[in-house]
Amino acid sequence: MKVAIIGGGPAGLYSAILLKKQRPEADITVYERNRADDTFGFGVVFSDATLDNFEKYDPPSYRRITQEFAYWDDIAVHFRGTVHRVGGNGFCGCSRRQLLLILQERARELGVRLNFETEIADEARFADADLVVLADGINSRFREKHAAHFEPEVDLRSNVFAWMGSTRPLDAFTFIFQETEWGPFIAHAYQYETGRSTWIFETDPETFKRAGLTGLNEKQSADRMSEIFGWFLEGHPLLTNRSMWRNFPMIRSQRWVKDNMVLLGDAKATAHFSIGSGTKLAMEDAIALADAMQSAPTVQAALATYEHGRREEVEKTQHAADVSLVWFEHVDRFWDFDPVQFAFGVMTRAKAITYDNLTLRAPEFVSEVDKAFARHVRDQGFDADVDKPLAPMFQPLRLREMTVANRAVVSPMCMYSAEEGVPNDFHLVHYGSRALGGAGLIFTEMTCVGRDARITPGCTGLWNDAQEKAWRRIVDFIHVNSAAKICLQLGHAGRKGATKLMWDGIDRPLEQGGWDVISASPAPYFPDSQVPREMDRAAMDKVKAEFVASAERGEACGFDMLELHCAHGYLLASFISPLTNQRTDNYGGSLENRLRYPLEIFESLRSVWPSHKPMSVRISATDWAEGGITGDDAVAIARAFAERGVDLVDVSTGQTVRDAQPIYGRMFQTPFSDQVRNEARVATMCVGNITTADQVNTILAAGRADLVALGRPHLVDPGFTMRAAAWYGASDIFSPPQYLPGKEQIFRNSIRDRQDFEDLKIKAKPKTRAELKAEATKPLAAE
Ligand SMILES: Cc1cc2nc3c(=O)[nH]c(=O)nc-3n(C[C@H](O)[C@H](O)[C@H](O)COP(=O)(O)OP(=O)(O)OC[C@H]3O[C@@H](n4cnc5c(N)ncnc54)[C@H](O)[C@@H]3O)c2cc1C
Numbered sequence: 001m002k003v004a005i006i007g008g009g010p011a012g013l014y015s016a017i018l019l020k021k022q023r024p025e026a027d028i029t030v031y032e033r034n035r036a037d038d039t040f041g042f043g044v045v046f047s048d049a050t051l052d053n054f055e056k057y058d059p060p061s062y063r064r065i066t067q068e069f070a071y072w073d074d075i076a077v078h079f080r081g082t083v084h085r086v087g088g089n090g091f092c093g094c095s096r097r098q099l100l101l102i103l104q105e106r107a108r109e110l111g112v113r114l115n116f117e118t119e120i121a122d123e124a125r126f127a128d129a130d131l132v133v134l135a136d137g138i139n140s141r142f143r144e145k146h147a148a149h150f151e152p153e154v155d156l157r158s159n160v161f162a163w164m165g166s167t168r169p170l171d172a173f174t175f176i177f178q179e180t181e182w183g184p185f186i187a188h189a190y191q192y193e194t195g196r197s198t199w200i201f202e203t204d205p206e207t208f209k210r211a212g213l214t215g216l217n218e219k220q221s222a223d224r225m226s227e228i229f230g231w232f233l234e235g236h237p238l239l240t241n242r243s244m245w246r247n248f249p250m251i252r253s254q255r256w257v258k259d260n261m262v263l264l265g266d267a268k269a270t271a272h273f274s275i276g277s278g279t280k281l282a283m284e285d286a287i288a289l290a291d292a293m294q295s296a297p298t299v300q301a302a303l304a305t306y307e308h309g310r311r312e313e314v315e316k317t318q319h320a321a322d323v324s325l326v327w328f329e330h331v332d333r334f335w336d337f338d339p340v341q342f343a344f345g346v347m348t349r350a351k352a353i354t355y356d357n358l359t360l361r362a363p364e365f366v367s368e369v370d371k372a373f374a375r376h377v378r379d380q381g382f383d384a385d386v387d388k389p390l391a392p393m394f395q396p397l398r399l400r401e402m403t404v405a406n407r408a409v410v411s412p413m414c415m416y417s418a419e420e421g422v423p424n425d426f427h428l429v430h431y432g433s434r435a436l437g438g439a440g441l442i443f444t445e446m447t448c449v450g451r452d453a454r455i456t457p458g459c460t461g462l463w464n465d466a467q468e469k470a471w472r473r474i475v476d477f478i479h480v481n482s483a484a485k486i487c488l489q490l491g492h493a494g495r496k497g498a499t500k501l502m503w504d505g506i507d508r509p510l511e512q513g514g515w516d517v518i519s520a521s522p523a524p525y526f527p528d529s530q531v532p533r534e535m536d537r538a539a540m541d542k543v544k545a546e547f548v549a550s551a552e553r554g555e556a557c558g559f560d561m562l563e564l565h566c567a568h569g570y571l572l573a574s575f576i577s578p579l580t581n582q583r584t585d586n587y588g589g590s591l592e593n594r595l596r597y598p599l600e601i602f603e604s605l606r607s608v609w610p611s612h613k614p615m616s617v618r619i620s621a622t623d624w625a626e627g628g629i630t631g632d633d634a635v636a637i638a639r640a641f642a643e644r645g646v647d648l649v650d651v652s653t654g655q656t657v658r659d660a661q662p663i664y665g666r667m668f669q670t671p672f673s674d675q676v677r678n679e680a681r682v683a684t685m686c687v688g689n690i691t692t693a694d695q696v697n698t699i700l701a702a703g704r705a706d707l708v709a710l711g712r713p714h715l716v717d718p719g720f721t722m723r724a725a726a727w728y729g730a731s732d733i734f735s736p737p738q739y740l741p742g743k744e745q746i747f748r749n750s751i752r753d754r755q756d757f758e759d760l761k762i763k764a765k766p767k768t769r770a771e772l773k774a775e776a777t778k779p780l781a782a783e
Pocket residue numbers: 006007008009010011012031032033034040041042043044045096118119120121135136137138140141163198242264265266267276277278279282
């Protein structure tokens with residue numbers, strides 16, 4: 001077998017090693033345009049998990065690599081004169097040059113041919129090769145040459161960064177967030193060998209310009225960075241090596257394989273440096289390729305297996321990197337946070353690290369986070385215990401004169417079980433049991449303001465006396481038997497109206513018994529959905545009057561709060577999104593115009609809803625579709641409602657157009673809540689695939705929302721909040737007297753269960769290499 005590998009970086013060299021081990025008879029050549037010991041950049045990082053992989057696949061290179069490594073366990077966050085350290089991270093750093101020399105030596109030992117100073121311009125010279133590995137890095141010439149086939153997508157990010165080095169020793173992966181007169185600068189730094197550390201500097205383009213960095217040469221910009229970070233560098237110089245300022249290109253390719261050619265490493269996909277995964281991805285690609293070549297009958301089959309099997313893992317890492325880079329791009333959102341909360345945000349930005357996970361590793365840090373949260377709550381006039389603080393989920397929140405006892409919320413969920421809009425015993429049991437289960441706030445399902453405002457024939461409404469009476473019964477039950485507050489969500493289905501019950505075909509038009517639907521514009525949801533009538537002013541006035549009448553009935557029922565539903569493609573959402581609003585009058589065109597009618601409704605509701613009771617608005621913060629609403633629009637929308645007195649923005653996304661392409665995942669809508677809360681400076685509730693109390697605490701502690709709603713988890717577990725309270729020891733949670741023995745038991749058992757769980761987790765966790773090294777080098781205790 002003949003293998004040609006273009007590029008002698010980590011991907012190229014490691015794939016050469018693994019393939020040669022597998023097929024000693026194969027003729028494998030690496031072509032590298034640079035000299036053997038030329039290298040750009042300074043250090044690379046690997047997690048313990050990646051090193052475990054290296055140990056498994058090639059023990060000799062693993063041993064040499066780890067001999068050269070600097071280990072560290074802590075992450076240190078420097079911000080506004082404070083430093084917070086969190087242990088248990090298990091990372092290793094190594095010089096990139098050393099890594100490449102080790103891999104070159106190992107490849108040579110195995111009989112791989114290494115051709116340096118050989119630039120490959122055309123793959124035609126490898127016509128006789130069975131396999132051509134394109135490991136030619138981030139600017140891959142071959143990816144671009146075959147762009148029509150590979151279909152790469154390059155997203156050039158807004159922040160600029162430069163890779164430098166220093167002799168400053170570091171005992172932790174160090175983030176420094178530095179305030180300057182020009183704006184914020186960030187340093188990501190770690191040691192990779194004795195006396196050498198990597199320093200990546202990052203800033204936004206405006207700060208870059210204001211700091212006068214435009215046009216400076218490497219030395220001059222290093223001098224400027226030395227001035228900014230001089231207090232930390234303690235006289236150590238910054239070193240440069242092609243340390244130009246650049247924008248990070250986030251690269252994704254539709255295809256990684258063409259005939260017998262395969263893209264590996266940065267050539268196929270990149271991951272932002274803030275999660276330190278570039279070299280790891282490159283070497284793990286090599287592992288995946290070798291695995292595929294081991295088991296598949298032909299090269300073609302192996303390449304298909306590689307691409308198919310590897311893509312999900314790469315995309316997951318890229319997603320984590322995306323989330324992380326966005327956090328750094330928007331660091332100014334958190335600049336006024338309490339430093340410990342800021343540090344918590346840094347630690348938890350990419351979702352892998354959570355509140356519970358940090359509690360195990362760094363209990364004192366989490367205790368400080370809890371205290372800062374409790375202080376903030378106390379500053380709002382609550383009697384919060386700051387010395388022994390409750391977990392954030394169990395801290396109260398006040399909106400106008402309504403206090404919710406904890407931050408867990410039952411999200412609005414249609415039950416499709418009403419008849420003629422009247423809620424019945426099902427609804428009483430449904431809402432009642434969730435209130436008894438301990439949630440601080442319960443939202444009703446979308447309750448419709450008129451018969452023709454319903455989504456389905458099973459939707460609840462509040463336009464007549466029978467409905468009012470039935471709702472009052474539910475509200476009274478909740479107020480008498482629980483500590484929960486209840487919010488009425490009012491909505492109008494718009495063009496998504498007259499559709500089937502969820503279990504008969506969600507959003508599908510009714511075949512019989514439908515009614516005429518209206519919308520901002522006469523565009524149907526599905527091509528075969530009913531074409532809605534475009535609302536004229538008379539229709540707008542009629543619907544507005546219906547909203548007002550329902551709100552007045554809501555007040556008569558005793559609801560504690562009112563939410564206006566402007567999300568998910570229903571009537572008011574259809575005005576807001578440019579994809580569903582094609583009007584040419586004052587209600588179409590600019591966002592300001594598109595918001596006019598929803599704001600008008602909000603203002604009329606606000607004027608009849610008692611001023612001591614809060615109001616929220618639910619929005620779709622993105623349409624997940626080209627040309628639709630974006631996170632930036634959501635900030636503008638939130639501001640507009642906030643100016644008119646909204647107390648909380650309930651941040652959902654999508655469901656506005658049929659061909660949306662949402663990116664699902666754990667807590668997938670939380671970044672939008674974060675953006676709205678911390679840019680528009682308005683309280684938010686987040687929702688969407690949040691399934692654990694750990695996630696609730698992580699979101700709240702990081703300041704990404706003020707309330708957290710859970711929809712589907714509550715459908716199967718009415719006692720979600722009570723169980724979480726027992727786990728976190730929030731014993732003040734209200735329980736009706738009938739249920740007290742159950743509460744006492746779960747609280748008693750939880751202490752032991754939690755201890756057992758934590759012991760197990762600690763026992764099951766393998767020691768990090770840093771810990772092992774520390775143990776091995778510890779002097780024996782004098783006994
Ligand atoms: C300037 C710079 C500095 C960096 N510094 C660091 C750092 O300090 N720490 C870190 O973790 N990551 C760093 N990275 C990122 C990291 O190097 C990559 O994520 C990782 O090396 C990817 O490995 P790779 O093998 O896919 O690509 P690369 O390491 O980029 O290797 C590709 C190789 O292909 C060669 N090549 C390209 N085209 C041809 C051709 N036509 N013919 C022959 N050879 C060719 C290149 O010379 C290069 O050696 C840096 C990247 C750059 C661009």
